[in-house]
Amino acid sequence: MPQEDVTPQPSIQQASLNDTPVTTLPQSQSTPTEVTMDENIPIQPLPANIMNDAAANGGRPPVDASRIGYWSETQYLVDEIEKNVGMKVITLYIPLFASLSESDVNNFFYHIERIGKQEKLAILLFGPGGSGAAAYRLIKLIRTYTKVLVVLVPDAAASAMTMFSLGADLLMTGPLTTFSAIDSSLANHKLAPRDENGSPVSVEITQIVKFLEMVKADTYDSTDFSKGAYKALTEKVHPLLLGAIQRSFSLSKRLTASILKTHMSDEAQIQRIVDKLNDEFPTHSYPVLAEDLTEMGIKTSEMSVELNRLCTNLIDLYRVFASGGSRVDGNKKSTWDRPSVFESNGFRTWYHNERVSMLNDKNDWRRTGGYGEYRHAGEIMTKQGYIKIDTLNPSQLKNWLDGKTVHEE
Numbered sequence: 277m278p279q280e281d282v283t284p285q286p287s288i289q290q291a292s293l294n295d296t297p298v299t300t301l302p303q304s305q306s307t308p309t310e311v312t313m314d315e316n317i318p319i320q321p322l323p324a325n326i327m328n329d330a331a332a333n334g335g336r337p338p339v340d341a342s343r344i345g346y347w348s349e350t351q352y353l354v355d356e357i358e359k360n361v362g363m364k365v366i367t368l369y370i371p372l373f374a375s376l377s378e379s380d381v382n383n384f385f386y387h388i389e390r391i392g393k394q395e396k397l398a399i400l401l402f403g404p405g406g407s408g409a410a411a412y413r414l415i416k417l418i419r420t421y422t423k424v425l426v427v428l429v430p431d432a433a434a435s436a437m438t439m440f441s442l443g444a445d446l447l448m449t450g451p452l453t454t455f456s457a458i459d460s461s462l463a464n465h466k467l468a469p470r471d472e473n474g475s476p477v478s479v480e481i482t483q484i485v486k487f488l489e490m491v492k493a494d495t496y497d498s499t500d501f502s503k504g505a506y507k508a509l510t511e512k513v514h515p516l517l518l519g520a521i522q523r524s525f526s527l528s529k530r531l532t533a534s535i536l537k538t539h540m541s542d543e544a545q546i547q548r549i550v551d552k553l554n555d556e557f558p559t560h561s562y563p564v565l566a567e568d569l570t571e572m573g574i575k576t577s578e579m580s581v582e583l584n585r586l587c588t589n590l591i592d593l594y595r596v597f598a599s600g601g602s603r604v605d606g607n608k609k610s611t612w613d614r615p616s617v618f619e620s621n622g623f624r625t626w627y628h629n630e631r632v633s634m635l636n637d638k639n640d641w642r643r644t645g646g647y648g649e650y651r652h653a654g655e656i657m658t659k660q661g662y663i664k665i666d667t668l669n670p671s672q673l674k675n676w677l678d679g680k681t682v683h684e685e
Contacts, residue, residue: 374615376406397422405435415443430587450584455564607635
């Protein structure tokens with residue numbers, strides 16, 4: 277659901293990363309003591325010959341993609357999706373345990389800047405929500421680079437991701453596609469009520485509205501109850517938090533309307549869509565389907581079976597990649613996940629979130645630190661004459677974005 281973004285703005289730093297090898301070409305010499313990854317998600321097998329080699333690609337050097345997890349598979353699928361839709365594609369994947377943040381916008385920019393201006397552009401979207409302001413910024417950014425925006429939604433695009441979807445000239449959906457209401461809530465607010473564990477509880481505007489509607493209903497028209505109801509509400513929810521939620525609710529409506537106005541001009545229709553998605557669904561988790569958006573006046577189209585298969589396969593791969601893994605070295609353990617992944621032809625960006633724990637004298641792991649950074653991967657020409665896919669340092673990233681060949685340093 278749209279939230280006020282409280283994610284720290286990380287600096288862009290680069291580091292190499294060893295993930296599951298996918299080729300038999302030269303491997304990195306740095307091998308962790310132990311690496312575990314969640315590989316339980318079934319993934320359909322891909323062609324065995326998807327790696328480039330000199331014979332198959334006009335003399336182009338062979339490619340070692342072993343340093344970046346699932347690079348060969350995801351790049352193959354991105355390429356196939358582009359062929360299917362007839363335009364450039366950028367993926368925007370936010371796993372279910374994370375949320376879209378303002379800092380994601382700055383790093384998504386590298387992909388659209390490298391692709392350049394296009395007549396048509398497709399975004400493959402998945403995510404549970406996040407910052408509505410970030411969704412709006414992304415749509416405005418993308419609109420400066422393309423006249424026609426197509427958004428592919430094979431699975432979930434909830435809350436702020438639903439808001440993002442409304443910026444498309446065409447939404448392409450599949451059998452598993454679901455959207456949601458975009459009413460506002462505040463999570464992790466300093467004044468939020470706490471649960472039995474002392475953790476902040478998310479408060480939604482619809483919860484407050486429905487409570488007040490119940491108070492005003494004939495069944496509860498007792499004067500004593502009505503007077504006590506407001507007192508009870510403010511005892512559980514701080515008055516300043518109620519004001520913050522109302523402000524967030526107004527912002528959500530304004531952002532939704534602004535996104536729709538990037539490609540719609542009928543003010544009355546825009547207002548109907550804004551009111552429907554912000555006011556009229558009983559709960560935030562109520563599944564909004566493609567047919568519901570069609571009834572509101574949003575242009576949708578059903579994906580072909582082949583396109584839907586390609587998109588869902590790619591999402592499955594991102595689920596595994598984003599889940600991360602762990603590395604144990606003696607009494608030190610590093611555990612990581614990846615809360616955002618963006619990918620385009622020849623280029624991938626992700627946020628690397630790592631936590632460090634130490635084994636204490638009671639044989640328990642205790643967290644001692646951690647860090648987070650965005651990483652970017654692309655092609656690097658090695659001194660041995662083959663291409664490796666690896667993380668790019670700042671100077672390599674600049675050359676890559678300028679369209680220059682990146683050489684190993």
